[in-house]
Amino acid sequence: MRRSRTRGLTFFFLISGAYAFGTINEPNVIGQHCEHERITRVALGCPLGVTVSDGRCFEEESLHQLAGRSGPAGAVGQGSNGAVGAPDMLDPTPEGPEAHCDNADFLDSPKYPRTREEATEQLQTCVNHLRLRFLEGIDAANKIVDDDARIILSEVDITRLDCRFSFPELQMHVFSRSKCSAIEGFGRSLHGVQDFYAHSNWADDAKPPYTPENPPGLRRSDYPIFLDLRAENNISEQVPYNLTTGCFGGVLTDGTVGKPGNPLEPGSQDCSGRITHGALNKDNGVIDEVTGLTKQPGPNTPRSDFRDNFERAVAGAIRDSRRQWRHFREEIRRTYGVQRGNMIICGLVRDNPAVDCYGRKVAILRDAPSDNNRMAELQMPRHRWLLEELEGRPHEEGEGEGLTPQNSTKSRGASNELRQDAEAEPQAEDDVSEESPPVSEGLDIGNAVEKLLRNNTAFPANKTAVVALTNASEKRLIEHLPDIWRAGDAGLRVHIGVLSPAGNTRRYAPREEDFMTGVLRTGGTYSVLHNRASIPRFLDHVISRGLTQYDNAGDTETLLVPGLSIRDFVTPAMEPRRYSIDAHSIDNAVISVAPITANLGLHVRVRHVRTNEAVEELDIGLGGNKTFRVELGIADIPRTDAWFELEVAHARGSNLAGGGLFEVSIEAESVDMDHEPASMGHDEL
Numbered sequence: 001m002r003r004s005r006t007r008g009l010t011f012f013f014l015i016s017g018a019y020a021f022g023t024i025n026e027p028n029v030i031g032q033h034c035e036h037e038r039i040t041r042v043a044l045g046c047p048l049g050v051t052v053s054d055g056r057c058f059e060e061e062s063l064h065q066l067a068g069r070s071g072p073a074g075a076v077g078q079g080s081n082g083a084v085g086a087p088d089m090l091d092p093t094p095e096g097p098e099a100h101c102d103n104a105d106f107l108d109s110p111k112y113p114r115t116r117e118e119a120t121e122q123l124q125t126c127v128n129h130l131r132l133r134f135l136e137g138i139d140a141a142n143k144i145v146d147d148d149a150r151i152i153l154s155e156v157d158i159t160r161l162d163c164r165f166s167f168p169e170l171q172m173h174v175f176s177r178s179k180c181s182a183i184e185g186f187g188r189s190l191h192g193v194q195d196f197y198a199h200s201n202w203a204d205d206a207k208p209p210y211t212p213e214n215p216p217g218l219r220r221s222d223y224p225i226f227l228d229l230r231a232e233n234n235i236s237e238q239v240p241y242n243l244t245t246g247c248f249g250g251v252l253t254d255g256t257v258g259k260p261g262n263p264l265e266p267g268s269q270d271c272s273g274r275i276t277h278g279a280l281n282k283d284n285g286v287i288d289e290v291t292g293l294t295k296q297p298g299p300n301t302p303r304s305d306f307r308d309n310f311e312r313a314v315a316g317a318i319r320d321s322r323r324q325w326r327h328f329r330e331e332i333r334r335t336y337g338v339q340r341g342n343m344i345i346c347g348l349v350r351d352n353p354a355v356d357c358y359g360r361k362v363a364i365l366r367d368a369p370s371d372n373n374r375m376a377e378l379q380m381p382r383h384r385w386l387l388e389e390l391e392g393r394p395h396e397e398g399e400g401e402g403l404t405p406q407n408s409t410k411s412r413g414a415s416n417e418l419r420q421d422a423e424a425e426p427q428a429e430d431d432v433s434e435e436s437p438p439v440s441e442g443l444d445i446g447n448a449v450e451k452l453l454r455n456n457t458a459f460p461a462n463k464t465a466v467v468a469l470t471n472a473s474e475k476r477l478i479e480h481l482p483d484i485w486r487a488g489d490a491g492l493r494v495h496i497g498v499l500s501p502a503g504n505t506r507r508y509a510p511r512e513e514d515f516m517t518g519v520l521r522t523g524g525t526y527s528v529l530h531n532r533a534s535i536p537r538f539l540d541h542v543i544s545r546g547l548t549q550y551d552n553a554g555d556t557e558t559l560l561v562p563g564l565s566i567r568d569f570v571t572p573a574m575e576p577r578r579y580s581i582d583a584h585s586i587d588n589a590v591i592s593v594a595p596i597t598a599n600l601g602l603h604v605r606v607r608h609v610r611t612n613e614a615v616e617e618l619d620i621g622l623g624g625n626k627t628f629r630v631e632l633g634i635a636d637i638p639r640t641d642a643w644f645e646l647e648v649a650h651a652r653g654s655n656l657a658g659g660g661l662f663e664v665s666i667e668a669e670s671v672d673m674d675h676e677p678a679s680m681g682h683d684e685l
Ligand SMILES: *[C@@H]1O[C@H](CO)[C@@H](O)[C@H](O)[C@H]1NC(C)=O
Pocket: 050, 051, 052, 053, 054, 460, 461, 462, 463, 549, 550
């Protein structure tokens, strides 16, 4: 935004130069190379050649709002700073030390003027501030879609005018576009997270002797647990003893050696004898905006003279920016539900959401008779719509529910499209080899995949899906493996719900595992329904995972719902699979996790998100099956619910498989002692 640039330029440069990873591009005099912008672009820009976001990255114009867009080097007064730069802007003053994690300094020395407790308290102030900004963003996002999850164009339109970010103290979402306010809250919190790496010794290396000019480095490459901004806890137990940030004296007194504050400078403080921002910061240097690699650290950052300290700070800031965006999406999905939440996220990352977030094509498959099968178009994933389709109540041509074709959910496509084609071009019988089991009861995945991939101009494969519900035994599904691989290669998601009365504690044949793996590889879901009443829950699971690739990226936590045994997959290279669980005052949640693949070891952790604590953490090995109970604690009572997160990661070890399948399920257990706990077995179908 030009506003601040054309006003009080000199002062702005000075403040900005001293405060944070830089926000402007003026390498020669000020020594800044828009570090925040470049970190944000590396972390959250779409990869080269990708112009359509799957939710993880921001498309070009939307990224400009978040990251800012600098002019060419040296050309000050051009471009804009973006939401991530907003805390450094003169609005009328930049945000204070709490927005940059300054003044949380501590050195393990008896003479040091500040205690560990004082430093931690200051860090808590920073974390609380960033949590507040994060929540402001979540609150603001609510208006991106209406109650029926339709994009509200006026709230997301950035084609004519860039976002304007408001004065922090006056931040009122009523007056600005919802998308802009949401990006502002998120961007301001991202600023502080990135600064934490530049202003602290978290990732640093250093050599003794340790003094206020040369504090120790923690050499950490993991995420600071206390920077999970979804949490609400007191962080004091989570802060490493030797963690420090720098005391920021003021623009004119920020230097290597602590100088007394300059009385002429508003807000300056005396940093004598303390670790200063000047001594510790790694704010400046050149960052490649595609690879994130760094060079030429400095000027005026003595701490970057230790080899790779700037590189480590930048790498940490990039990785954590991605984590923060995942957390932001997870909190949106939890706050507004996955159906609205996915559309809100679409509205945030896409440049033209009022068009691009719409349009899906789905094959709904059930067992014979095959005229139950149906190919249908809908504007966006709707639980009720999908349920009606699965129950055999198709939606015919019509007005639909929205006001215009863009945002209605009307179904186009004829109910019998699949059947007609199957009759016109019967599947060649000789495709089925001698050894193959007979074609399973009418679940014609091959035909559906063929049809969905054939007409892909209006609906690219990644806007299509197969949702199949079947009585067929799992053994008989494997014949569809080639179709499933074809779907996965093309980007078409396949969701399979098995209405199988068979218990699931048996061992699977390798080809059955291949089939499940193939389905999960499409990005879809595979689950065994405990009874017919679980069909709506199955659809919750499908929408939570994302009906198509447009609907949810694979990195977010998905909702764990009762009534299903959910199959999933981990490898050592992947982030852990994560599931979100809510415990309420009337039920406890009982979660079971079990490896399916022989020799698969799992590392499982259950975390209480708001208190930011692991309540269970253990390894589950061969043939194991571990059950956890999560319940509402005393501290959750004001909220009436408690958010838990189950993380399932691959465990390393000798003789363990390199990756594989596991099963997870959840049941509600009534806490009312007069009643039997809810049955955990499988009901009769
Ligand atoms: C979907 O596929 C189209 C066409 O192949 C491609 O241009 C687009 O980037 C893909 N979108 C996503 C979100 O993967």
